[in-house]
Amino acid sequence: MSLNFGRSLMAIPGPSVIPERVLNAMHRPSPNIYEGELVDLTATLYPDLRKVAAMSGDVAIYIANGHGAWEASLKNTLAAGDRILVLTTGRFAANWGLMAESLDIDVQVLDFGMQGDADPDQLEAALRADVDGKIRAVLTVQTDTASSVLNNVPALRKAMDAAGHDALYMVDCIACLGCDRFAMDEWGVDVMVAACQKGLMTPAGLSFVYFNDKASRARKKVNPGFYWDWLPRTRPELFYQQFGGTAPTHHLYGLREALDILVHEEGVEAAWARHDTIAHAYWAAVDAWGADGALHHNIADPDKRSRSVSTITTAIGDADRIRQWTEQQAGVTLGIGLGFGEPGSEEWNRRFRIGHMGHQNVPMVMGVLGAIDCALKALSIPHGSGALDAAAAVLAGHGKV
Numbered sequence: 001m002s003l004n005f006g007r008s009l010m011a012i013p014g015p016s017v018i019p020e021r022v023l024n025a026m027h028r029p030s031p032n033i034y035e036g037e038l039v040d041l042t043a044t045l046y047p048d049l050r051k052v053a054a055m056s057g058d059v060a061i062y063i064a065n066g067h068g069a070w071e072a073s074l075k076n077t078l079a080a081g082d083r084i085l086v087l088t089t090g091r092f093a094a095n096w097g098l099m100a101e102s103l104d105i106d107v108q109v110l111d112f113g114m115q116g117d118a119d120p121d122q123l124e125a126a127l128r129a130d131v132d133g134k135i136r137a138v139l140t141v142q143t144d145t146a147s148s149v150l151n152n153v154p155a156l157r158k159a160m161d162a163a164g165h166d167a168l169y170m171v172d173c174i175a176c177l178g179c180d181r182f183a184m185d186e187w188g189v190d191v192m193v194a195a196c197q198k199g200l201m202t203p204a205g206l207s208f209v210y211f212n213d214k215a216s217r218a219r220k221k222v223n224p225g226f227y228w229d230w231l232p233r234t235r236p237e238l239f240y241q242q243f244g245g246t247a248p249t250h251h252l253y254g255l256r257e258a259l260d261i262l263v264h265e266e267g268v269e270a271a272w273a274r275h276d277t278i279a280h281a282y283w284a285a286v287d288a289w290g291a292d293g294a295l296h297h298n299i300a301d302p303d304k305r306s307r308s309v310s311t312i313t314t315a316i317g318d319a320d321r322i323r324q325w326t327e328q329q330a331g332v333t334l335g336i337g338l339g340f341g342e343p344g345s346e347e348w349n350r351r352f353r354i355g356h357m358g359h360q361n362v363p364m365v366m367g368v369l370g371a372i373d374c375a376l377k378a379l380s381i382p383h384g385s386g387a388l389d390a391a392a393a394v395l396a397g398h399g400k401v
């Protein structure tokens with residue numbers, strides 16, 4: 001017997017929930033890709049994509065997932081034999097570094113483990129030690145989707161400046177653009193990669209490489225090849241070449257609708273504030289459960305937690321049971337404990353993740369929390385009481401000082 005009936009809910013950290021309006025905007029026949037409505041609509045995307053990242057430079061759109069943007073960012077700025085420094089705080093910067101290795105880039109890693117953020121002092125020391133300036137780029141993520149840590153992007157920039165180092169600063173915001181506060185120009189980020197299927201609420205298939213003048217100068221010294229070259233992709237007048245071939249027709253309509261919602265209706269600042277409150281509601285519930293039992297936050301310090309995803313630790317095996325119960329009995333799909341030990345190991349199976357990125361509101365938050373609360377009770381997993389009350393109190397306080 002199952003209670004799994006009615007509308008199901010994805011609460012994994014990407015792909016996120018797609019608004020009906022975005023799906024409806026995509027439900028149409030193929031448009032003319034050479035002139036007319038789609039060409040005009042595509043030109044309107046760029047200013048809004050810049051607003052989401054608070055930047056004034058260029059943005060290239062790829063028909064790809066986040067991995068495509070990773071590869072594009074590397075191919076447009078680096079060549080085989082160049083050295084980079086990767087700041088690892090979970091799984092994702094590490095994988096970006098592995099991709100660089102596959103391009104014969106020389107990868108140096110500073111590993112901060114699965115429970116903390118990248119330390120600006122260690123970055124500064126590593127850059128000071130690079131006396132002949134061999135390091136061409138520093139790579140990090142803003143949110144690591146495995147550990148759910150939030151790196152301090154401006155503090156890391158300050159460390160680079162303090163070291164007087166000239167490396168490019170490249171940041172992956174795939175998990176949190178539109179959720180965690182980000183200001184590319186002000187924070188001195190040279191290259192930023194993002195994708196459409198998380199905070200940007202569009203089905204997977206578009207990704208973005210943002211870059212400034214300094215990165216453009218680096219592009220002139222390398223050969224990115226035909227398909228990943230970011231130059232044609234910043235020139236809407238080259239419509240067919242702009243996408244290296246046929247445009248991602250329906251995704252462009254979907255993204256237009258999503259940016260209408262995010263930039264023109266809600267506003268990016270308001271979306272950040274909403275994600276902040278929603279994250280705090282989840283955290284308050286986890287604190288309440290953890291008051292009596294094994295559940296706790298993977299990232300202990302709230303200032304270092306992402307507003308788009310939460311990684312929660314349980315007693316061995318419980319995370320897996322909770323995920324299976326919520327999916328099978330309640331229609332709520334939670335994220336797996338990615339990146340801790342080997343897949344399927346004890347460490348892996350004692351973590352689950354909640355994605356709270358993009359199209360999120362009160363009933364979704366309370367629904368996910370309610371389903372987890374039911375799972376804890378059904379599975380007799382020890383937990384403190386009052387989690388839903390605690391979350392409701394946080395949500396009720398939204399916008400009040």
Ligand SMILES: *Cc1c(COP(=O)(O)O)cnc(C)c1O
Pocket residue numbers: 014065066067068092141143144145172173174175195204
């Ligand atoms: C999801 C994610 C990626 C990978 O994106 P894909 O679209 O799956 O290729 C990379 N980095 C971060 C931080 C992510 O959250």
